[in-house]
Amino acid sequence: MEPLGRAQVLLQCDLCQSTVLQSHCEICQINLCRDCVGEHLSDSSQRHNVIPYKYRFPAPYYPKCPDHNTHCEFYCEECDIPVCSTCKSSDKHHGHIFTDVLKKVHSKRKELEHDFEELEVRINPTFEEITLDFNSEKTKFENHYENLTTAVTEQEKNFQREINIIVKKQKSEIDEMKNKHLVALNEHSEEIKHITSDIKQSILDLKKILDSDDVSLISAYKSRNDEFRCLPPKVNVSLPRFSPNQIDTEQLHQTFGSLSAISITKEAHSNTLETPEAASCPQAKPLLDAAEVITSIQTKFTILQNVSCLSDNEIWTHGMENIMKLYNLRGEIIKSIKTQSGNNPRDITVTRNGDLVYVDIEISTVNIVKNKEIQEIIRVRGWKLHNICGTTTGDLLVTMDSDFREHARVVRYSGSTEKQIIQFDSNGKSLYSHGYTKDIVENRNLDICVADYEAKAVVVVNQAGIFRFRYTGHRPFTSEPFDFIGITTDSQSRILTSDRRNNCIHILDQNGQLLLYIDNCNLHLPWGLSVDNRDHLFVAECHSHRVKKIKYT
Structure with missing residues (x-):
């Protein structure tokens, strides 16, 4: 952006020379007003990339030719160096292939962005x-x-x-x-x-x-x-004698106990990480035509709300009580944790380290459970916290409403530090409705997916918080309104959301296209969802108090 001074000059559109500019084409390096963007894009003879003006890169800096002291506006593909027009026509580069240096820089920048994203993410x-x-x-x-x-x-x-x-x-x-x-x-x-x-x-x-x-x-x-x-x-007395037994060291060691031998091995990682494309697309698991219930676990909650997988065999659950319970797949309670405040938890999640995290909406805190000890890690004022999820980088994503329910947003935290706020789209409109629960999950492709209950929609933004799509269901399926209340994602970046009113699960691809309904597993008021490492779906049923493990791939 241009530096601000005491007096500012209003920059004008390069095409009409009259209207204040708002956009910038990175490829053509020209500034555009809102009305001229369409005209500019209508020129299909070359590629365009129009972005908001404030996000443009500074004017390109052309390197100087060391031999002729002029700008290098070309790039020699053969020599892999920038060259000026004089060098281009010289015998030194005779027969070589040249490209525009800015296009080359643009291509290189894409590689840099790709490397940066892979390194950072x-x-x-x-x-x-x-x-x-x-x-x-x-x-x-x-x-x-x-x-x-x-x-x-x-x-x-x-x-x-x-x-x-x-x-x-x-x-x-x-x-x-x-x-x-x-x-x-x-x-x-x-x-x-x-x-x-x-x-x-x-x-x-x-x-x-x-x-x-x-x-x-x-x-x-x-x-x-x-x-x-x-x-x-x-009086003859045979005096007693003490005859100490010889200590058998070996027998003593055996009787005392022994230590097993230490074994030190190294389990090799693969030499390189998968490429992001390979990582985001594991071996495809086709969807079953008819999902099936593998296990049904009866919990002890009066109203069951959420479920979160600790492992393939253990699940954390909570309901309308001030306690969270860890169950195995036999329906046995392994562990119970009461909230520190005595309030009911609004939502739970399990971090990548296996720690339980819960939201206390009454006092607007996020708390982590380590070795049965509860630590407060986030506390906010002026906002009511709703739902939470962990990310691949160890951050936490939290949905929240302002105290007077005028605004809603998603906030990314690293520990207790606020890193990112996602609230508005590119037009300044609120992405999320204010009011009731907004379950959240990070997709495998790093998209942030929210089941917005009040809006009756699934809202998806990318990692940077830029709006991608909104899913509101398909009317041919039912005449009833959609109640999207729970959300999760699997290894194929598919998005699964629970439709409480219609007693089914909607399965979407990563671009928001409906793939399948799970409506044949006798679901009754499904709420919280979670997927384990094998893409088995766990569904918390609100009033039956059951968690159903469902095979859908």
Whole structure:
């Protein structure tokens, strides 16, 4: 754009020289007013590319010829260099093929834009994802080794506990044997003391008799020497001994537990990423003539609203309650998470890292669940948040209405940072209706697709937010109004949207052309949609409280 000064000159159309210009043809490098655009495009002798004037590139800068100091207006295809008119007619470039340097630059610019888009949209995010995965794996292995150390320490405590029990038991047995030994010795000692006392008394009695001439004492004396000659039995005790077993190290290791061997391998990526065309068009999966229900899961919600695939075998769900539940395909609840505020979640999604994210419309926040802990990542004022989805680059797309429901928009967030606002088309008209829910999904081709319930339409813009198409259904199918309330997309960039009033699913191609209806699976008020990695469709039925897994390819 031209720099603004204190006084501005109104630029005029190059064709009519009278009207203020509004557009610019990149190919012809001329400025046009609204009325002259049609006249300019009517010249079919050459290609045109008319864009709004403010988006034009600056006037082309022609390189100077190093030999003749003039502008190089031609490009030698043979030498792959810009050349001036003098060089073009010289013998040096005799017989070579020349093109207009601006056309060549335009072609090169397209290549640059292609490379830039691929680097920014695919290659760099892929390497960022690899880095995230690596860091995640690093954290996992650090936690694993910490858990290993904890397990070994716990086993050490177990062994120590068992050893303490053995030692305590044997010490108790030693004390018991010692007490028995002491009792036996004390009894023997008392017996000897008693006999010794009798012997001493006999000595005193004999001495008294011998010192007396009393005949009666002498005649009454009875000898006890035969009794005393019988010595008391000796107490023999076989003292206990402790015989420690030799420690068998190998057996101890086996009893204690063993570590499996570490195995380090490298799983090679392909040498190059697929081209964007190949990436956006995996092997085609034709649509079935008649879709079929593979599994039906009964949930515990009174009103079921949304479903989001965590994997091919696990799905997150929520309804009109302040809780979100993870089910497996057997209908078992694996995990339940209550919202932090106690409010009902408006919408849920699963990030590329497998984290659950939900919208709290009452307090206008977006929250992420990591290891059962809830973290607030986005909070807005003046807007009511509705629906959310993750993108291939890790961003979040959020639909919202202003508090007074006068405006509606889509906002792209990187973490908690606002990166992009999508609200108006090229004519300044609002892309989305204000009011009720607007489910959102990023297509595989990076289009942003919104099921606008109030507008009864699917609105699709490209990654830059430029309007692509609006799908409003086909009347021959039904006379009832269309209620597009849920939306998802599959590996073929097909867009699937739930039509709640007509109990069916509309399947569109990436350009908005209707391909098929799924209306034969006994659907009853279908709401939220999600597709797993195998292109199986999961449908949340509002009042039956069921999630149906449907095969349609």
